[in-house]
């Protein structure tokens with residue numbers, strides 16, 4: 522890359538980068554803003570009809586004046602219908618960018634899906650969200666996929682009453698339904714989300730509610746249209762522990778009631794252990810390991826996953842100091858061409874100096890990108 526030794530860019534260099542960025546993002550923006558495109562262009566097929574979501578070789582970049590940040594750099598995973606997939610990894614590894622890509626809620630024009638596929642199963646059709654335009658995705662968001670964010674206060678509008686905000690979502694997706702029916706459905710949703718005094722809360726403003734109550738309202742909004750896919754990005758991180766457990770229970774019960782799938786993003790392995798059927802481990806914009814929850818917890822294979830497990834406190838185990846993985850995440854503008862984890866890895870081998878390791882199946886469902894498993898592949 523064009524970085525000088527000291528890591529700073531000259532003004533001239535920075536201008537050149539932003540000119541180049543603009544060329545790329547203008548083209549992608551034009552694609553996204555197109556109007557009245559026949560829907561066929563966005564329709565695609567699934568590898569497996571039992572999946573609610575299939576992500577294939579997704580690349581999402583941010584075109585900044587410092588250079589191109591490859592936040593998500595070629596990830597592939599499935600979310601089966603009716604299952605919960607947990608996505609874990611340290612802060613900054615690309616979890617939120619993955620979820621925002623799926624929802625097409627990236628910060629535009631800098632943030633762009635540059636290649637890959639995101640196949641969303643709506644029941645009778647499958648859409649490729651990666652290539653879709655703004656007009657079409659608007660009809661899918663909320664109806665077939667919805668997202669619960671970490672901080673519910675920033676997602677609720679402070680100047681509108683709770684009831685009106687839920688009504689609005691329903692009215693958008695079910696135009697023509699009379700207001701009294703919409704209102705009844707809102708109250709029902711608030712009840713379902715475990716809000717005892719739903720009639721009262723209907724007339725309240727967001728600031729009158731506690732954090733846990735606000736998150737329940739967000740869940741009610743997210744589930745308003747019984748979406749097939751619910752993306753929960755650190756949904757309980759801002760809440761205290763007892764409320765956390767209640768919210769997770771609620772999510773799990775509602776998911777089973779409407780038979781949707783959950784993509785649960787968290788840095789908390791305890792939450793994953795409790796909720797997830799499948800686990801995806803991300804590191805620096807890539808997936809380093811994925812498998813069933815049982816495989817990942819009983820037989821973690823990637824040194825990074827093993828490190829994550831070791832840095833989790835366990836009740837009843839006496840230790841002087843919690844383990845922490847040495848070193849830090851590499852700079853996403855200037856990624857190395859070898860394994861991104863190599864410089865922090867305590868199990869590295871000579872062959873780890875080679876190119877980035879490819880994904881190896883160590884069971885039909887368990888995959889890992891690590892040279893330590895190359896012999897297994899060759900031996901098969």
Ligand SMILES: Nc1ncnc2c1ncn2[C@@H]1O[C@H](COP(=O)(O)OP(=O)(O)O)[C@@H](O)[C@H]1O
Pocket residue numbers: 583585590592610611612613614615616617618619628631632853
């Ligand atoms: N709007 C943005 N502009 C530039 N870089 C971004 C932006 N949003 C996220 N990134 C970068 O993308 C990477 C992944 O971020 P994110 O997905 O938010 O991580 P996390 O796994 O903690 O959710 C980080 O290196 C972050 O700095």
Ligand SMILES: [Mg+2]
Pocket residue numbers: 616617618754
């Ligand atoms: Mg995040």
